[in-house]
Amino acid sequence: MRGIFRTFSALSTIPVLVFAVGQVQAPADAANGKRLFEKDGCYQCHGYAGQGGRDGARLAATPLAQQAFIRYVRRPFGAMPAYTSKVLSDQELLDVFAYVKAMPAAKPAADIPLLNHLRDR
Numbered sequence: 001m002r003g004i005f006r007t008f009s010a011l012s013t014i015p016v017l018v019f020a021v022g023q024v025q026a027p028a029d030a031a032n033g034k035r036l037f038e039k040d041g042c043y044q045c046h047g048y049a050g051q052g053g054r055d056g057a058r059l060a061a062t063p064l065a066q067q068a069f070i071r072y073v074r075r076p077f078g079a080m081p082a083y084t085s086k087v088l089s090d091q092e093l094l095d096v097f098a099y100v101k102a103m104p105a106a107k108p109a110a111d112i113p114l115l116n117h118l119r120d121r
């Protein structure tokens with residue numbers, strides 16, 4: 001009887017474990033993020049290097065936290081179109097986030113020789 005009980009209680013933990021594993025997020029994949037950044041048109045406004053410009057904000061090395069980044073893309077408040085989870089899942093946006101986060105930040109103006117040259121004339 002105790003044996004049966006033990007078997008039963010061991011079996012009943014399995015679904016719990018499966019559920020817990022299902023909750024673990026896959027690690028972000030920046031290479032996939034790059035692919036999505038280009039496929040879904042982020043680059044059209046934000047630039048291939050995430051540098052921003054007339055049509056979009058700078059994204060390279062974004063100071064946003066990942067949840068704030070996702071929230072913004074879902075519900076932007078300016079000229080940017082919203083991207084629903086049908087277009088890009090949260091996991092895919094984490095990949096895009098990892099990609100833009102790793103892009104090199106802008107150089108300080110003082111590190112750009114031409115600007116220094118112009119200023120010193």
Ligand code: HEC
Pocket residue numbers: 037040041042043044045046055056057058059062063064069072073076077078079080081083088096
């Ligand atoms: C049609 C042009 C356009 C496209 C396409 C676009 N954006 Fe934007 N995005 C903007 C503009 C313009 C802003 C500046 C604020 C605003 O108007 O929403 C912005 C702002 C942002 C911000 C907030 C930046 C900050 O520091 O506050 C994030 C994050 C962002 N975009 C991510 C993305 C991602 C990721 C994609 C692709 C899935 C994308 N954008 C596609 C135009 C665009």
